[in-house]
Amino acid sequence: MGVARTFQLVRTLPSLTLTENVMVAAAFGAATSWGDAARTVALRKLEVVGLVDRMAETAAELTHIDQKRLELARALAAEPSCAAVDEWLAGLNPTELDAGIELVRSLTRSASPFSSSTSRGRCRSRLFRLRVLVMNSAGSSPTMPTDVALADPAVIAAYIGDDEDSGG
């Protein structure tokens, strides 16, 4: 099927080097490779997210945004047809946010097999200008452009609560 994911709270493999972290996905993912082939995939993905210079460091040494980059590289190394990126922008400061958004954008431009999903980050989804899939237990799950979704009272009610809930 080929779905790769990142985690809302980052989960890197702290005792492994960056190369090994990314190789894991190449070695055990859908398009399985090993040895030099897996290493090549890993280095290419590290280059995409801008970490190739630090490939020999262990993941424990990375800062928060770099751990997120690493996770993204790992997700991409599985060569997925769909990447689920769980709140990838959570916990970033404004500068990192810009860099993060630009990075994810560049991925969707350069490589076709990338669709991302962020949840809850409303203004961020708007920045991405994506379609959003609104999950609401009551109704069906329509997809719509972000701007439309954010103006929809039903969506706001589902995510923030309607007047009765929040009144008080």
Add this chain to the structure above:
Amino acid sequence: MIRWLLPLLAFCALAALPALVSDYGLGLLIGAATYVTLASAWALFSGHTRYISLATVAFYGTGAYTVAVLNEALPYPLVLVAAALIGAALALVVGLSTLRLAGVYFVIFTFGLAELIRQLITWYEVNVTGTLGRYIFLDVTARGIYWQMLALGALTIGLTAWVQRARLGLALRVIGDDETVAAHSGVDLARTKLLAFTLSAVILTLAGAIVSPRWVYVEPSIVFNPTVSFLTVIMALLGGASRLWGPALGAVPLFLVFEWLASSFPDTYPIFLGLVFIATVSRCRKACWLASSVFDPVMAGGDSESSRSGGATMVFGGLRAVDEVTFALEPGEIAGLIGPTARARPHRLNLISGALVLDRRSDRARRRPALLAGAWTASPGWVWPARSSSSARCRP
């Protein structure tokens, strides 16, 4: 080239050693080779996955007992094959039932397993066969035992070297770091753990089978001695359980120390054994991932990146990160702490919250000993500071 040549030469030298030593020396060689094999085989599974197994003696004793039962019924090579098969079968059963357990539950289960097997055999021997002890009469010389154990040890280290380069090795290390990530990356958790556990168990069983003729007389309380399990863990941890030669390097000196203690202080030996255990675990924190993963969540990486401090100054490499910082906070005041590097801020916060103290003597920051921290924060006039982390650290 040298990576292959050096171990090969060492192996040949070790194989020639029995010609030069006395019977007592040969006994020491056999013991050392046995513990090198046990520690390396233990680390083959536990070193990378960080599943601390105390079942070493369950397999080791099973191997010895297999020989005791079968030594008159089958030719020696077949006895060894039988021991290996029994060890593998036992490992598969145990593995299937335990590898879902993690952490301390796995440790306790494996410890219980060794006791269970010992009690089962005791019960069976007393109630069914009517004899508790068994004799092993085999035409195997001490030298023969040494050479077999040496070969098994070499095989174990060779196998470890191969596993570390193979996909299996990477899978084991990923499991050791984070099982959830491993599962989401496509690692087959059950198969990987079971394979490594079984490989390790077969070697442990064979080690028990090979060394058993040394005992001549065998009964469950002798061959299922739990100290063997603990020694194996301590040896592997001392040398570095995730490194190829680590378990061997830890096993030899510790074995010699224990032998010396046992012969010099036969009555008080267990006391020294306990002291050596404590000293090993508390002293080798850097070498042991056990300690570093369990007790070192905040400073993981802190020690290794040589965080130095003079006064309230912290320097990373050439970068002076925290330089004589003092500040005061009024009640209700909010202050921002801005640091140039991502590493300086957490350390500064740790210094404030008291997780780190500045050791002026050695000129570096170190973690506050837990016991002292309690007394220190309880001292009058102390304001309790709390911190959150940039990556959330909660207890789920």
